[in-house]
Amino acid sequence: NEGTSLDFIRTIIAEDCESGKFDGRVHTRFPPEPNGYLHLGHAKSICLNFGIAQEHENGICNLRFDDTNPLKEEDEYVQSIQEDVKWLGFDWGEKPFYTSNYFEVLYGHAVKLIEMGKAYVDHSTPEAIREMRGTLTEPGTESPYRGRSVEENLDLFTRMRNGEFADGECVLRAKIDMTSPNIIMRDPALYRIRRATHHRTGDAWCIYPMYDFAHCLSDSQEHITHSICTLEFENNRELYDWLLDTLDIYHPQQIEFARLNLTHTVLSKRKLIQLVEEGHVRGWDDPRMPTISGLRRRGCPPEAIREFCSRIGVAKADSMVDAAMLEFCMREKLNAVAPRLMGVIDPVKVVITNYPEDQVDEFEMPLHPELEEYGKRTVPFSRELYIEREDFREEAPKKFFRLTVGKEVRLRYAYYVTCTDVVKDEQGEIVEIHCTYDPATKGGWSEDGRKVKGTLHWVSVKHAVPAEVRLYEPLFEKENPNKVEEGKTFIDYINPDSEKIITAYLEPRLAEYKAGERVQFERLGYYCADLDTTPERPVFNRTATLRDSWKR
Ligand code: ATP
Ligand code: MG
Ligand code: MG
Incomplete structure (x- = not known):
């Protein structure tokens, strides 16, 4: 307003x-x-x-x-x-x-x-x-x-x-x-x-x-x-x-x-009850549900819902609001307040061949780039790390600033590393990426001012906390699941891939997160500790990616 x-x-x-x-x-x-x-x-x-x-x-x-x-x-x-x-x-x-x-x-x-x-x-x-x-x-x-x-x-x-x-x-x-x-x-x-x-x-x-x-x-x-x-x-x-x-x-x-209608969603209690009773979702508070309790469990802050309601305004004629607008409001609010930590959701192993076998470096990293009052956390670094599989390319196009053989990148707040070679399994899948590090770049910068374009997030293999991560996509593929074709019901438009469960590797601090606590996994998106989370088996829900990547 x-x-x-x-x-x-x-x-x-x-x-x-x-x-x-x-x-x-x-x-x-x-x-x-x-x-x-x-x-x-x-x-x-x-x-x-x-x-x-x-x-x-x-x-x-x-x-x-x-x-x-x-x-x-x-x-x-x-x-x-x-x-x-x-x-x-x-x-x-x-x-x-x-x-x-x-x-x-x-x-x-x-x-x-x-x-x-x-x-x-x-x-x-x-x-x-x-x-x-x-x-x-x-x-x-x-x-x-x-x-x-x-x-x-x-x-x-x-x-x-x-x-x-x-x-x-x-x-x-x-x-x-x-x-x-x-x-x-x-x-x-x-x-x-x-x-x-x-x-x-x-x-x-x-x-x-x-x-x-x-x-x-x-x-x-x-x-x-x-x-x-x-x-x-x-x-x-x-x-x-x-x-x-x-x-x-x-x-x-x-x-x-005019009542609110939202794309890729049903907003009628009768239909929401059916989703719950027929077991298409985990319950009323399933993170894919457009319920308040579902949004809360997914990690949406209440301020984002209020902002969304303020932006859509009040009119006298029915209309359809793009669900991307809600995501936009979530990102905006979360960007301001979510602490930044590192997690790797699709890991590939990096071995720093010139880094001593049993050495561990501990790096202090701010929890938020602007909010100093959030303080810092300590992140361990060792010879074997996980990075995101998509951050490495064997055949890299010109504008690929992440890791490839012969190139140097920055590991966030840690060191510059240069890729020397890769190890593949029998199927030709990369199982290890070999790098060397430059000890003079400790903290992630170099006195000689040499340029490295890419900065990657990483997690130390032996310190990593495996966690269940639930990746969410819209519950309905169809833009308007209320509009059904002959012989179908809205249930037929449920997106079979609306929930994807993976194992991610997180920096140790994230094991302490309590249900409802929100975080940005750097470079990936906003996540929230789920109700099912325990210190032994952390569970995180993806609230929103950093950018809108919906297929529409
Ligand atoms: P549903 O169709 O989902 O059962 P309802 O209108 O029957 O919704 P109520 O519990 O009677 O549900 O709703 C309480 C208030 O919320 C009412 O004043 C109603 O107008 C409002 N409301 C319900 N759905 C919407 C909507 N999609 N957009 C705006 N206001 C709504
Ligand atoms: Mg009703
Ligand atoms: Mg009513």
Whole structure:
């Protein structure tokens, strides 16, 4: 946010503050349904709602669990959502809110609607109700139960609550207009019967409010000023307004914005659940998942997600954001703070033939080129080293400044070495590269000022820590896996090489890294110690390469 121009939502809110519409108050909410883990789309909504509250003096943003569907909701999700919002850097005050806390209040509002002649109990079958709803071109038709008296409806609704009817036997519907051009206004259901144990209210209720009914009333209950939601709720705004106007209670303003779509990704809890349940990934927090917990495990800093949300902005039209943009934000944040250490992910052995067999040099190296406060670490150097296989070429093109026979390169912070010859196995694969070193170049520089173009990272073979390194690529090869061809599902577009596990050799200090600690392996990319890491068997995830190398 450059501070130069406000997005359309912030503009509306600024105008409302100016005109004193809500007494100058700004009170937003983030209302997840606890039926899955939060993903990047939610992050967009979180940054928007909490962000707006932060930008206004006395601004407030509630975290509200929209928990009206006991079949799909679980406490595990309530916990993970709180953890993720906190990790993203936002604060919802003393305690979160729950729609289930308002069940009694909501019930009271439903009774009031019945008393006003604005709601009725319908015993039609679900199919009949669907049939009567009509289509975009055909008006709906009225239910035979629409004319029930207030007394009868009050009695029936009480009996619904008391469990006298079976699941699906009847619903409470608003009595609005079966000929409305907006299908949502054709007597929408307000309550349904569902015998399921709720994660908070247990078996206290067997009827549960529908989303459209519960949502506006919860917003009203909490004195929300601006109820920001995604575009697919545009048609629901009419019902949102109708319910609050009819009940004549406090009335927030609903505003819709475009949801986030990201390339090579699915962002729908239903699809993410399927990936988890069918075992295509390690879990909700798999580093390839677009979930907040997955991004965290992969090594993405929360600042990068906030920066990403700020860069993509808020618009009124749907669009697709390039996943490379998120990687860009990750690199930018990680570059600033990640300590630099050395690891070799595709090793080939170098033998320094003129270096004494049992000698070990110890080099002090800064942990970050700019951040002196990070201090230094000690890196051992010995006669046998690993370097990256791609840093050596037998037949080197002109512009190849790395190692080749007869050429001199710098081993980072250590010595200049010159390649003399290579040893190959029977298949012709290089197994050893022989070099000589110049003892006068200790520390990686030479008094005579002679030029060496290449600088390579390295790890001493006898000190190296073998580690499991998980290299990640996008989970979906297809740019838009939501767009499926005939006879396929999004599952068919999973990238079979999205996770590649290799053994890398790391400098000793990296064995001490704890889960969640981030690092730049010099010249390779950003990595993060995985939850599975142990000092005996370190495990690192590749967060991002140094440059964008996606095949697209
Ligand atoms: P999903 O389709 O993944 O199930 P949802 O909208 O049903 O998402 P909720 O838990 O109801 O999930 O979402 C909480 C809030 O997050 C809502 O206000 C919703 O608008 C917002 N949100 C969800 N997905 C996105 C997205 N892709 N982009 C922006 N906001 C989103
Ligand atoms: Mg929802
Ligand atoms: Mg949903």
